[in-house]
Amino acid sequence: MKISGIYKIQSVIKPERVYIGSAVNMKSRWETHRRTLRNNKHHSIKLQRHFDKYGEEDLVFIILEPCLPQFLINREQYYIDTLKPYFNICPKAGSSLGVRYKLKKKKMPMTEEHKEGISKGNKGKVGYWRGKKGPSPSDEARIRRNKLLIGNQYGIGNKSNSGRKFSEETKEKDRVRMLGNNYAKGGKSKTGIHPSEEQILKFKATIAKRKLNKTA
Numbered sequence: 001m002k003i004s005g006i007y008k009i010q011s012v013i014k015p016e017r018v019y020i021g022s023a024v025n026m027k028s029r030w031e032t033h034r035r036t037l038r039n040n041k042h043h044s045i046k047l048q049r050h051f052d053k054y055g056e057e058d059l060v061f062i063i064l065e066p067c068l069p070q071f072l073i074n075r076e077q078y079y080i081d082t083l084k085p086y087f088n089i090c091p092k093a094g095s096s097l098g099v100r101y102k103l104k105k106k107k108m109p110m111t112e113e114h115k116e117g118i119s120k121g122n123k124g125k126v127g128y129w130r131g132k133k134g135p136s137p138s139d140e141a142r143i144r145r146n147k148l149l150i151g152n153q154y155g156i157g158n159k160s161n162s163g164r165k166f167s168e169e170t171k172e173k174d175r176v177r178m179l180g181n182n183y184a185k186g187g188k189s190k191t192g193i194h195p196s197e198e199q200i201l202k203f204k205a206t207i208a209k210r211k212l213n214k215t216a
Helices: 026-038 045-054 069-083 112-122 139-153 168-185 197-215
Strands: 005-011 018-023 059-066
Touching: 005 026, 005 045, 005 069, 018 026, 018 069, 026 045, 026 059, 045 059, 059 069, 168 197
Parallel strands: none
Antiparallel strands: 005 018, 005 059
């Protein structure tokens, strides 16, 4: 049977030390006190230290006054003011009555002006090269990046490269692949770059010339 009312937790060794509380279910509240004390998680530091020093056997649970739930706060405050309990860390009576309430955070609506300001501030912050939203680079920027990647691949300005050497023909083929991938075979460009016919012929002629010089 649930009994609501005012209770105190009192020390046997030091009876002047008490804790005043209220609950809609005093039996359940006493179990909660003991559980949190055993787990070293009680909200009252003084009561927790006393429990750690003297043990659970030193504390007794006493019902001071059974009363209806709507009168708990007023009666609890009366006993706090009268007895001035040593273990209570707050001089005001609580209002939870043994019930845990979850506080929900309300999202404040944003104005259109605020949204526009956030949008302008985020522009250009996320890089295109990471595959996320952001400003698209120009074709010139793409070519510069591809050349940089080719240079790193062949150890140009990269001390961490293993030192492997590649022929000029291999380098030229990789440049063709990086600039337009399969365009020399009539395929679609994976990088989105579409070189002109003049560039294609120039690359083909360069490769053919180097092949002849190599066989000569």
